[in-house]
Amino acid sequence: MLFRSVIKHHRHIDVGVTLAETRHHRHQVLDAKRRRRAHADAASRQLHRVAHIGLEPPQATADSTQKIVLRVPHGCAGSPTVKLRVQIPEGVTGVKQQPKAGWKSAPVRGKLAAPYDEGHGQVATEGVREAVWSGGRLGDDEYDEFAMLVRLPNRPGTQLYFPVVQECVKGLTRWIEIPEPGKSSQGAKEPAPSLRLVPRP
Numbered sequence: 359m360l361f362r363s364v365i366k367h368h369r370h371i372d373v374g375v376t377l378a379e380t381r382h383h384r385h386q387v388l389d390a391k392r393r394r395r396a397h398a399d400a401a402s403r404q405l406h407r408v409a410h411i412g413l414e415p416p417q418a419t420a421d422s423t424q425k426i427v428l429r430v431p432h433g434c435a436g437s438p439t440v441k442l443r444v445q446i447p448e449g450v451t452g453v454k455q456q457p458k459a460g461w462k463s464a465p466v467r468g469k470l471a472a473p474y475d476e477g478h479g480q481v482a483t484e485g486v487r488e489a490v491w492s493g494g495r496l497g498d499d500e501y502d503e504f505a506m507l508v509r510l511p512n513r514p515g516t517q518l519y520f521p522v523v524q525e526c527v528k529g530l531t532r533w534i535e536i537p538e539p540g541k542s543s544q545g546a547k548e549p550a551p552s553l554r555l556v557p558r559p
Contacts, residue, residue: 421512433498449511
């Protein structure tokens with residue numbers, strides 16, 4: 359009887375250990391699934407950013423002079439890029455395109471919504487409304503950057519959008535989708551590049 363009791367006791371211990379191990383294994387599996395899902399979501403967001411024309415930096419100080427860079431990761435459905443047109447948002451002034459070897463800079467100027475002080479007593483009523491690079495050729499399997507210097511408005515908290523028309527040997531892509539106020543561009547097929555204005559530190 360004592361021998362049977364010992365065996366029964368050990369069976370209870372074995373069953374308890376097995377249940378504990380099963381629960382532990384189940385938690386490990388669930389944790390692994392959560393980690394894989396998180397990694398997949400992060401990779402999807404990164405791919406979303408890489409697949410579209412982007413703007414660096416993603417944020418900048420309001421009421422400051424800032425170098426901004428358009429990042430072009432591909433052409434139009436396999437066709438090389440030959441021209442970029444960038445619409446300058448209202449309030450952004452003093453636009454100067456950075457010269458780029460093999461490309462021609464041809465900014466389009468026009469009347470500004472409001473005059474701005476250029477300094478040294480000069481007031482400007484006209485300015486660059488569209489930055490344009492043309493005459494070059496960027497293969498679909500190549501990557502490049504196009505930079506300009508701008509004066510940002512004093513509107514902290516504002517998201518500024520720079521719609522881009524990417525012209526290629528065959529076809530074009532309009533990166534012009536701007537979300538409704540308070541909403542994100544996440545999920546947009548052809549979002550306009552943007553940056554957020556932050557207050558001075």
